[in-house]
Amino acid sequence: MVTKSLRLLRDGFKEQLADYIYSDERMTDLLHELVSEFVDTNIPIIDEDVRIELAMMMLDTVTITPR
Numbered sequence: 001m002v003t004k005s006l007r008l009l010r011d012g013f014k015e016q017l018a019d020y021i022y023s024d025e026r027m028t029d030l031l032h033e034l035v036s037e038f039v040d041t042n043i044p045i046i047d048e049d050v051r052i053e054l055a056m057m058m059l060d061t062v063t064i065t066p067r
Contacts, residue, residue, distance in 0.1 A: 014066035022064040035059045 021027050036055045045051045 018064050018066045027064075031062055032059055035062070 032055070035058050036052075039045070039051055039055045039058065043051075043054065045054060
């Protein structure tokens with residue numbers, strides 16, 4: 001019974017949680033850092049300006065949505 005109640009709460013608040021996370025500046029900073037690390041590690045671009053531009057472009061494709 002508790003599990004069913006928790007699932008109802010989860011489902012009722014998941015969109016609000018996604019909005020909260022997505023709008024928090026800390027999440028933006030963390031995503032920026034992670035995307036930059038990903039580009040640095042996986043895509044061998046020497047020009048720093050191009051690397052930063054690619055990271056920003058990739059960051060623009062990330063969306064947090066409830067499932």
